[in-house]
Amino acid sequence: ALAIDRQQMNENFLGLLKNDFNTLINYSLLAIILTIIVFFRNFELTVLTMFPIVLTGVVTAGILYFLGLELNIFSTVVCTLVFGVGDDFSIFLTQAMQKEHTTGKNELPTYRTSIILAVFTTILSIGSLIFAKHPALHSLALVALIGMFSVIIITSTLYPFWFRLLITNRAKKGLSPVTFRLFFNAVLSFLYYGIGGLLFSAIGSFFVKRSKGKTLNFIKLILAKFLTSVLYTNPFVKKKLIKNPNEDFSRPAVIIANHTSFLDTLALAMTTHKIIYLVNDWVYNSPVFGKIVRALGFYPVSQGIENGMEKLREKVDQGYSLVVFPEAERSYTNDIKRFHKGAFYIAEEFGLDVVPVYIHGNSEVQPKGDFIIYDGSITVKVGDRIDKNDERFGKNYSERTKKINAFFREQFAKFRSELEDENYFKKKLFLSYLYKDNEVVQEVKEDFNKNKSVYFELNKHIPKDANILHIADDFGQKDVLLTLQQASRRIFSLMKDEEKRQIAEQIYLVKRRKIKYIKNSTEIDKKIDVLLVADESFKADTLADLPETVIFLNVKNTLTENNNYTLKFSSDSLKVFSSE
Known part of the structure; x- marks a missing residue:
């Protein structure tokens, strides 16, 4: 005869299941963290994205403890669903806040509306089980409702507050983002x-x-x-x-x-x-x-x-x-x-x-x-x-x-x-674009590493207190460098690309330096000393009055046919003309 202790067998089975489940949770959490790091390529943004997820878990566990509810295998499975949804919402919000930090556009209401609708439909589908008579289903629904409400409150209120406090608001005050x-x-x-x-x-x-x-x-x-x-x-x-x-x-x-x-x-x-x-x-x-x-x-x-x-x-x-x-x-x-x-x-x-x-x-x-x-x-x-x-x-x-x-x-x-060599302001420049979209950050870094010697030479040909009209096609990094090198310079930066202009306007140094981004030349209210052309599509001869110094940076168009200007400096990437 074979005697079987069913209670002991069930306890052993549930114990093994719980251990396996905890192991899988740890693996999945590690996978989520690595995925977010790869996606945002930034440790601080990863921590900020994980913050609502961790806080949701703490709040949910606290409420369950306060109500005297214990987690069983079914409610634990639901918790993973809640945390997964919270993870998605955190990523969406990080993207929205990062976009606001990059371009100045407040897209949070759109993302927040989508998140609220997603939470609402999830609550309707899973929350209906609260009326079930079976204790397991009732417990499952209760945990889901508590978790989802925690997610929506934390992700839609606390998270944007912390992001703006630590990142966005500093830039608006003219202070550098920090790690x-x-x-x-x-x-x-x-x-x-x-x-x-x-x-x-x-x-x-x-x-x-x-x-x-x-x-x-x-x-x-x-x-x-x-x-x-x-x-x-x-x-x-x-x-x-x-x-x-x-x-x-x-x-x-x-x-x-x-x-x-x-x-x-x-x-x-x-x-x-x-x-x-x-x-x-x-x-x-x-x-x-x-x-x-x-x-x-x-x-x-x-x-x-x-x-x-x-x-x-x-x-x-x-x-x-x-x-x-x-x-x-x-x-x-x-x-x-x-x-x-x-x-x-x-x-x-x-x-x-x-x-x-x-x-x-x-x-x-x-x-x-x-x-x-x-x-x-x-x-x-x-x-x-x-x-x-x-x-x-x-x-x-x-x-x-x-x-x-x-x-x-x-x-x-x-x-x-x-x-001060060509790398002196490198860290200061890169900090100006910290936490902005990866594509912007990558392009700024590649541009600097490729042209830093050219920018260092450019600084020598522009007076320290010059009024500069910059025909630009970048994200504002040249303006940042020129005013870091000499803070007395005043730059009017003309950009055709509206998105790039919006990104440049959000650089924190714009609040501390004399940089103004304009849509057309009628917005210039100072006499221009230097025309800096860094946009291949721009024709310098289209301007009615050219200043004393005209500089071409990484463009092919020059003033070779203009007899009033003399070539003062020439390299593969830089041409400096002067009327003196």
């Missing part, structure tokens, strides 16, 4: 800086007030090392200090530097620790490092330089140099703005030399208005000391302000030319 790595690197650096600043304010300020001489000098050295160490929390940012063999800061001076970023103060700490900063109120009164700033004798410029001359003179007599950002505020670009007179007034009153320090890279690494620290390089160069009696820079502080301003601009331009 998860950039975000976490920035958070790590600022946490380190914030915690360190609090500790220095709480502990360091106590010792500073009671220290003099070598002890105070040692504390300042430690603080300078800490400020410099903040820069080293990000391994994707290269740091370099170019010292001046003739400058050791043993003699007090007024140190002037260009100002584009929050990181400028940290970068200056690489040069010397024997400095006193003239700072803004938000630094002086900061809850993070305000105490240590006040204890070290930093001076708030809002109180007026005249009112602080005695305090500053005391610091100078102790051997400290004074750090002033003569532009008075941070700039959004790497252009050197007009210098204010304060730094040079102090130098004249105290009989101090002026030491220029050139900071390169911070305008790209951590631009004004953004907390993200981008990949790049920071280079600090200590310039030659300008003697207080050197009359080449003027006889009084008013004259010296203007002449040193011009000198600083000239030297910084040379410094930039030494550091």
